[in-house]
Amino acid sequence: MDKPETALLALRMRDWVAQAGAHIRHHIHDPLQIQTKSSRTDLVTNLDKQTERNLIAAIRSEYPDAQIMGEEGSGDHVTDLRGLVFFVDPIDGTMNFVKQKYNFAIMIGAYVDGTPQVGVILNVMRQELYWGGPQLGVYKNETPITHGSELTLADGLFGINSAMLAYDRYHSHQLFKTCAGMRIIGSAGIEYIQLLEGRQIAYMSHLAPWDVAAGRVMAETLGMSVTRLDGHPLDMLSSGDVLIATAPTADAIRAIALG
Ligand code: 2AM
Ligand code: CA
Ligand code: CA
Ligand code: CA
Numbered sequence: 001m002d003k004p005e006t007a008l009l010a011l012r013m014r015d016w017v018a019q020a021g022a023h024i025r026h027h028i029h030d031p032l033q034i035q036t037k038s039s040r041t042d043l044v045t046n047l048d049k050q051t052e053r054n055l056i057a058a059i060r061s062e063y064p065d066a067q068i069m070g071e072e073g074s075g076d077h078v079t080d081l082r083g084l085v086f087f088v089d090p091i092d093g094t095m096n097f098v099k100q101k102y103n104f105a106i107m108i109g110a111y112v113d114g115t116p117q118v119g120v121i122l123n124v125m126r127q128e129l130y131w132g133g134p135q136l137g138v139y140k141n142e143t144p145i146t147h148g149s150e151l152t153l154a155d156g157l158f159g160i161n162s163a164m165l166a167y168d169r170y171h172s173h174q175l176f177k178t179c180a181g182m183r184i185i186g187s188a189g190i191e192y193i194q195l196l197e198g199r200q201i202a203y204m205s206h207l208a209p210w211d212v213a214a215g216r217v218m219a220e221t222l223g224m225s226v227t228r229l230d231g232h233p234l235d236m237l238s239s240g241d242v243l244i245a246t247a248p249t250a251d252a253i254r255a256i257a258l259g
Pocket of ligand 3 (some may be wrong): 091092093210211
């Protein structure tokens, strides 16, 4: 995809998520239909499903040949990464959406033949839209972001999912003793934003392709490392344990996590 095509794609993606965000804010106090998926903490609401349907309809009308992988099942059954592929997470942080009405995001990542092109993350309630890609740079609304945190692991705040910390997975208790403190937000998208803004040096969690796709594009554009926790490259077709970290801290974190 050349630069003008990528710039147009980013513009369209920003528009789609901004409209979806306005719709969610408009309905934020409506009664919700809440269902559980894989466990009692894995929720989906009518607004997750409706937002995904709206986003996918918008994508299909403008990019009819693209493949779309959506969390809530209204996309395609994607089994290869050929061509233009969109990864859609209509509400990231559904538990926060239900319990807090805050700290949730809408995310879309666009890849061509598996290569990151454009990522868009909207902090819905704050109306802060992060977007960008390797050909575009990274922006918060219209303001460029040029780099993440330069702190060491010892001086930086570390984002983690609560189960990984509670069950001491990947020596997370040792990581806790080594870093400046751990933070648990409950939305991969909002965690990515903390890294893009330089407020945290890492995020460690079990994530699906739609959880990592958008943020990966922007984090890598800013020189951060996004890999499986064992250091292997991400597989955008399956879930796994993922480490997102600033360049100065990634190796030190993996040395402890895998030690
Ligand atoms: P979600 O809200 O879109 O499901 C914290 O739960 C973070 O991990 C959220 O970004 C959440 O995304 C994601 N996540 C991934 N797999 C999950 C699961 N099985 N249950 C709950 N959250 C999950
Ligand atoms: Ca979910
Ligand atoms: Ca998610
Ligand atoms: Ca979701």
